[in-house]
Amino acid sequence: MKLIVGLGNPGKIYIDSRHNIAFSVVKLLAKVYRVAFKKDKDTFCLSAKTKIDGQNVILALPLTFMNLSGIAVSAILKKYKIDLPRPSLKSNTALKEGRGLENLLVVCDDVDLELGRIKIRSCGSSGGHRGLQSIIDSLASQNFSRLRVGIGRPHHKNTDITEYVLSAFTKKEKKIISEVIENALDCCRVWVTEGLSKSMSMFNRRQ
Secondary structure: OHHOOOOOOOOOHOEEEEEHHHHHHHHHHHHOOOOOEEOOOOOOOOEEEEEEOOEEEEEEOOOHHHHHEEEEEEHHHHOOOOOOOOOOOOOHHHHOOOOOOOEEEEEEEEOOOOOEEEEEEEEOOOOOOHHHHHHHHHHOOOOEEEEEEEOOOOOOOOOOOHHHHHEEEOOHHHHHHHHHHHHHHHHHHHHHHOHHHHHHHHHOOOO
16 A cells, blocks of 8 residues: 655645645545545544555645644554554664655655756655654654655745745746646656656656
8 A cells, every 4th residue: 555645734724825735736636536535533634545556545634734744644654554664763874774665655845946846756854844854753764755846936035935835826836836736646646556766767857
């Protein structure tokens, strides 16, 4: 079984924010595969079970807010016995060399990736993304796939980055974003059906 998690913040005020673009990707997956999300108190998530080309997949949206995403991800991994983590590993070396989580894909926004681009990786640090850092801390491992969806940096250097990621896309940006979300959905599908290497070769080139 595979798990695809979209990172974001719950609540209506955050629905259209840049920080929630990963929610939009996973919600579209659920729509395409005609499954509905249900609240699961045990995992602190909205989750849905589906099949993608015969593969069992769980789609999840944490309800813990971005900075505590790791609580939800570790809980849902444990519930469905997917690549169970080893929480005793704490050192930086252990994080890098910890158990691989081959069946976990985390979708998140990325300010350091230009608007319109996506990039999938097998592992790595959080790059300052608090949702990713929470997951790394909870799982004691950096070895899980992550699909970064570019939202770009603000045009004005004095713009507060927190305000920026929590703001909505402009009308001009929304035209690009709709295509990006579709592209990210395709990347998720390839990751499930053909694996990480194939998805990297297909989707990491500049769009």
